[in-house]
Amino acid sequence: MMELDEQLREAGERWRETQRAPVADFRRATRRSSRRSREPGRSRGLLAAPILIGAFLLAVAVVAVVNSTSSSQKVTVTQPTAPISAAPASPSVLMLRPDIVQTGGLAIDSATVWVTGYAPDEGPATLEHIDTKTGQVLGTVKLPDNSPFQIVVGDGAVWICSQQNEEAARLIKVDPATTKVTAVIPTQGDANVALTPDALWVAVNTGILERRDPDTNRVLATITMPGGPYSAHFVTAGPLGIFLASTYDGSVLRVDPVANTVTQIADLGDNAGPLVELDGSLWVRAGTGVVAIDPATGAITRRIARDVRDLASDGRSLWASTNGPTVLRIDPQTGAVTTRPLAHDVHFAIALAGDPATGAVWAASDPSSTRRLFRVSP
Amino acid sequence: MQTAAEFETWVSPHLVAMARLASRLAGEADRDDVVQDALTRAWQKSHTFDPNRGSERVWLLAIVADRARRARRGRRESVALHEQTVAVAVEAGVDVDLERAVASLPKRMRLAVECVYFVDLSIRETAELMRVAEGTIKSTLHDARVLLRRRLEVSP
Numbered sequence: 001m002m003e004l005d006e007q008l009r010e011a012g013e014r015w016r017e018t019q020r021a022p023v024a025d026f027r028r029a030t031r032r033s034s035r036r037s038r039e040p041g042r043s044r045g046l047l048a049a050p051i052l053i054g055a056f057l058l059a060v061a062v063v064a065v066v067n068s069t070s071s072s073q074k075v076t077v078t079q080p081t082a083p084i085s086a087a088p089a090s091p092s093v094l095m096l097r098p099d100i101v102q103t104g105g106l107a108i109d110s111a112t113v114w115v116t117g118y119a120p121d122e123g124p125a126t127l128e129h130i131d132t133k134t135g136q137v138l139g140t141v142k143l144p145d146n147s148p149f150q151i152v153v154g155d156g157a158v159w160i161c162s163q164q165n166e167e168a169a170r171l172i173k174v175d176p177a178t179t180k181v182t183a184v185i186p187t188q189g190d191a192n193v194a195l196t197p198d199a200l201w202v203a204v205n206t207g208i209l210e211r212r213d214p215d216t217n218r219v220l221a222t223i224t225m226p227g228g229p230y231s232a233h234f235v236t237a238g239p240l241g242i243f244l245a246s247t248y249d250g251s252v253l254r255v256d257p258v259a260n261t262v263t264q265i266a267d268l269g270d271n272a273g274p275l276v277e278l279d280g281s282l283w284v285r286a287g288t289g290v291v292a293i294d295p296a297t298g299a300i301t302r303r304i305a306r307d308v309r310d311l312a313s314d315g316r317s318l319w320a321s322t323n324g325p326t327v328l329r330i331d332p333q334t335g336a337v338t339t340r341p342l343a344h345d346v347h348f349a350i351a352l353a354g355d356p357a358t359g360a361v362w363a364a365s366d367p368s369s370t371r372r373l374f375r376v377s378p
Numbered sequence: 379m380q381t382a383a384e385f386e387t388w389v390s391p392h393l394v395a396m397a398r399l400a401s402r403l404a405g406e407a408d409r410d411d412v413v414q415d416a417l418t419r420a421w422q423k424s425h426t427f428d429p430n431r432g433s434e435r436v437w438l439l440a441i442v443a444d445r446a447r448r449a450r451r452g453r454r455e456s457v458a459l460h461e462q463t464v465a466v467a468v469e470a471g472v473d474v475d476l477e478r479a480v481a482s483l484p485k486r487m488r489l490a491v492e493c494v495y496f497v498d499l500s501i502r503e504t505a506e507l508m509r510v511a512e513g514t515i516k517s518t519l520h521d522a523r524v525l526l527r528r529r530l531e532v533s534p
Binding site for chain 2: 012
């Protein structure tokens with residue numbers, strides 16, 4: 001057998017031979033923002049935002065800034081952009097404040113959104129609670145970590161999955177009434193969470209699923225998932241049950257909350273990602289597109305051959321973000337797909353969140369564009 | 379370095395290594411975005427570069443590693459990105475079990491393996507990038523190979 005050192009060197013050589021020539025736009029890199037030495041005290045986001053916002057406003061002929069005399073406790077609210085349908089009474093675009101330079105987590109709670117992400121200069125992240133009807137920031141919370149990546153809201157708490165660089169992974173619990181951090185819970189690795197009325201399900205990327213009491217935060221059960229470090233990582237919970245999906249082997253697992261066990265119900269080949277329950281089916285992003293699964297049998301009942309990133313539901317339709325400046329609306333009954341553009345400067349939606357209770361779906365723009373949230377439904 | 383042209387001249391010799399590292403850490407699909415993001419960051423921070431503390435190549439690669447980490451987290455799909463790398467590797471005829479095993483290594487071990495074997499950095503450059511002694515990189519690589527061998531033995 002070939003020595004592993006030699007095997008790795010040969011693997012590296014073969015991989016390098018397949019690499020495309022690098023693509024780099026130096027003019028863009030040096031034009032888009034000034035160097036900090038020239039503008040002391042101003043971050044990249046602060047510098048870039050006015051330019052991009054100006055271009056955006058011009059392009060879509062925008063208009064209204066709600067309460068233009070507002071203090072820093074306001075986000076800018078614009079009129080609907082042409083491509084996005086929106087309820088006339090509510091704004092369809094919310095400009096994020098500069099303390100979020102890249103959206104990491106987004107969740108909808110009634111007529112409000114919770115949003116968080118990376119802060120300028122890798123400082124502690126901020127969680128913001130925004131009224132989507134007025135654009136008013138209802139509260140902000142300074143988080144202990146700098147890399148939050150998921151928000152789940154429910155049962156009187158806001159849960160944030162986060163990391164502090166590579167050093168620590170944690171769950172942060174926030175009281176939505178007081179906007180105070182009430183618990184910081186270390187996890188063994190990156191974790192995604194889902195909430196049921198009596199449990200917080202924590203899928204840790206070391207291959208375990210923790211069942212925690214959402215009131216006391218204590219671990220009630222630890223379930224070892226098949227696959228170890230290749231185990232399922234995405235988790236969702238709803239009326240159909242609790243399900244997980246693995247990006248490694250494409251497996252979809254169902255949790256038995258009575259026995260505290262997991263059972264594989266489907267094999268999607270590879271790259272099974274975010275899951276959403278809608279219209280009696282479990283919808284999963286797979287390597288080949290989006291599939292609908294019968295939650296009882298695991299049988300695939302529909303395939304949508306579109307390359308998507310994230311999924312969300314407004315209770316009637318499935319929504320999917322793509323690798324471009326669009327979101328897709330998918331009719332769960334017919335599989336019909338409608339494409340909705342976001343805005344001209346957006347490269348892709350970096351986060352997508354839906355709330356079947358209110359029918360709301362919001363998408364967050366990528367960090368290279370002006371950072372804002374788009375209402376894509378209703 | 380005062381001008382954009384000087385910056386381009388300064389960075390260009392290292393673009394290939396930057397792209398390789400971005401591809402390994404963030405996935406092939408996001409490679410160019412990460413490199414572009416790193417260039418912007420490097421331009422903004424270029425006044426902080428101190429040649430007494432290391433080479434410009436390692437300084438640039440450290441920025442790439444940071445931007446790749448952020449891009450990966452932003453997508454909430456870090457595991458899926460390993461699969462992109464695996465898919466590219468399969469196209470290249472690289473052993474898929476080996477790629478999966480590398481992707482499953484603890485983070486610092488994986489970074490060392492990626493830098494030395496795939497990005498083709500020297501032990502010294504990798505040590506500078508990871509801010510440890512060269513001996514630490516050698517022992518990290520040794521530990522990684524032990525772990526890889528064990529995982530490859532048990533893989534079907």
